[in-house]
Amino acid sequence: MFQILSCGSNGSCQLGIGEENDIDQNSLVPALFEGETSGQIAYKPKKIVCGGNHTMILFENGDLYSSGDNTYGQCGYTEQIKSGIFQKVPGQWLDAACGWEYSILINSNNQVFVCGKGLKGELGLGTSVTETHLTELFAVSGKHIIKVKSCMNHTILQCNDELWGWGSCRKGQLGTVGNVKVLYTPTKLQFEGLENCEIVDFCLGREFTIIQTKNKLLKFGKLILDSLPEVPGSEVGTMWSSIHLFKDRTINSFGNNSHGQLFPSDDSVPAERMSLGSEHGLILANNVVYTWGWGEHGNCGVQTKRPADDVTFDYLNVLYSGSHKVVLVGTGCATSWVVIEID
Amino acid sequence: MSETIYDEIEIEDFTFDPVTQLFQYPCPCGDRFAVALDDLEDGEDIAVCPSCSLMVRVIFEPEDLEEFREQLK
Ligand SMILES: [Zn+2]
Numbered sequence: 001m002f003q004i005l006s007c008g009s010n011g012s013c014q015l016g017i018g019e020e021n022d023i024d025q026n027s028l029v030p031a032l033f034e035g036e037t038s039g040q041i042a043y044k045p046k047k048i049v050c051g052g053n054h055t056m057i058l059f060e061n062g063d064l065y066s067s068g069d070n071t072y073g074q075c076g077y078t079e080q081i082k083s084g085i086f087q088k089v090p091g092q093w094l095d096a097a098c099g100w101e102y103s104i105l106i107n108s109n110n111q112v113f114v115c116g117k118g119l120k121g122e123l124g125l126g127t128s129v130t131e132t133h134l135t136e137l138f139a140v141s142g143k144h145i146i147k148v149k150s151c152m153n154h155t156i157l158q159c160n161d162e163l164w165g166w167g168s169c170r171k172g173q174l175g176t177v178g179n180v181k182v183l184y185t186p187t188k189l190q191f192e193g194l195e196n197c198e199i200v201d202f203c204l205g206r207e208f209t210i211i212q213t214k215n216k217l218l219k220f221g222k223l224i225l226d227s228l229p230e231v232p233g234s235e236v237g238t239m240w241s242s243i244h245l246f247k248d249r250t251i252n253s254f255g256n257n258s259h260g261q262l263f264p265s266d267d268s269v270p271a272e273r274m275s276l277g278s279e280h281g282l283i284l285a286n287n288v289v290y291t292w293g294w295g296e297h298g299n300c301g302v303q304t305k306r307p308a309d310d311v312t313f314d315y316l317n318v319l320y321s322g323s324h325k326v327v328l329v330g331t332g333c334a335t336s337w338v339v340i341e342i343d
Numbered sequence: 344m345s346e347t348i349y350d351e352i353e354i355e356d357f358t359f360d361p362v363t364q365l366f367q368y369p370c371p372c373g374d375r376f377a378v379a380l381d382d383l384e385d386g387e388d389i390a391v392c393p394s395c396s397l398m399v400r401v402i403f404e405p406e407d408l409e410e411f412r413e414q415l416k
Contacts, residue, residue: 009372009373009394011373011374011394012373014373052369052373053373100369119358152369170355170356207356240371241350256349256350258347258348258349258350259347259349259397277371278371278372279349279371294371294397296372296395296396296397297372297395311395311396333371333372333373334371334372334373334395
């Protein structure tokens with residue numbers, strides 16, 4: 001059995017810990033699921049993705065559950081049976097991504113579905129559709145969808161060696177698009193310098209995209225950096241306004257450090273896994289979960305080195321050190337997630 | 344450094360609501376930074392979030408505001 005623990009911003013019940021708890025949580029609390037009041041779930045969560053105020057949890061068996069703000073249908077279901085807890089999204093899913101007020105879902109037939117709201121092409125349904133319940137956007141034939149990622153206003157989908165995208169592109173975050181500010185429908189993207197390169201991974205920040213090839217990183221859009229770091233073989237991740245290169249059990253960070261978002265590298269902890277939220281991060285090391293960055297909503301736990309009301313965690317703060325095995329960590333907009341396995 | 348500005352955002356990236364006369368932009372907490380058209384016209388350039396302490400500086404020229412004032416007519 002598994003238990004999904006969460007803390008942080010909960011104004012729209014995006015933590016899924018019960019309706020009566022719609023306030024900030026600074027310690028980990030079990031998320032609750034439709035039809036499962038014990039707070040334990042039989043299937044293993046594979047991925048936790050978060051929008052501005054909603055959360056989706058994808059399980060290894062293809063089930064998808066969501067909680068939080070469903071004003072525009074961004075949770076994937078039309079009727080909320082009981083608010084404040086995770087409810088199942090109809091269907092079986094392979095991948096999911098969340099933007100500010102929308103979600104993108106992929107099923108095993110290579111069909112892409114969207115739901116929610118987007119004024120800047122986030123839904124990919126053309127200029128006239130700015131709000132939708134879960135609906136099919138397009139299907140890919142002859143190719144295999146590898147992954148989909150969204151940030152605030154843009155989405156990129158990898159199909160074999162092609163990248164497709166839609167949403168806001170005014171800063172260049174969707175590559176070379178001509179003189180347009182928004183791509184309103186899924187478009188095959190062109191990124192300068194990516195020609196003939198194998199795509200290893202990509203990740204999206206608030207107004208930028210990082211593409212990783214075998215031997216270089218490419219940046220598109222707005223992210224102020226002196227120079228683009230070269231750390232081959234790193235796992236690359238992004239917060240909304242910074243990038244983080246994870247290699248050899250530590251993280252090198254670049255970008256906005258207004259609230260301690262850059263990894264506190266003097267705290268040497270052998271990181272095994274990293275997860276990055278809007279402006280904070282989590283690492284897992286020796287079954288302990290540490291957090292750093294901007295923690296105003298309890299998403300970095302309780303201050304242990306600075307005054308209690310300080311919102312900056314410029315050090316690694318312990319969020320979970322319990323005896324259960326941690327199998328997944330996740331982060332969202334000022335939310336943190338720790339999945340533990342219970343015998 | 345209690346007055347740390349989280350980021351700088353161009354006015355074009357905000358959404359303007361002619362009813363409330365507010366410019367808004369998503370905050371990493373899930374709420375939205377907001378600043379009133381009147382305040383920008385008065386020379387204010389900081390948008391604040393009602394749910395947290397983060398602030399952004401709005402990048403604009405005074406003449407950028409004219410089109411929004413026009414929308415209200
Ligand atoms: Zn905020």
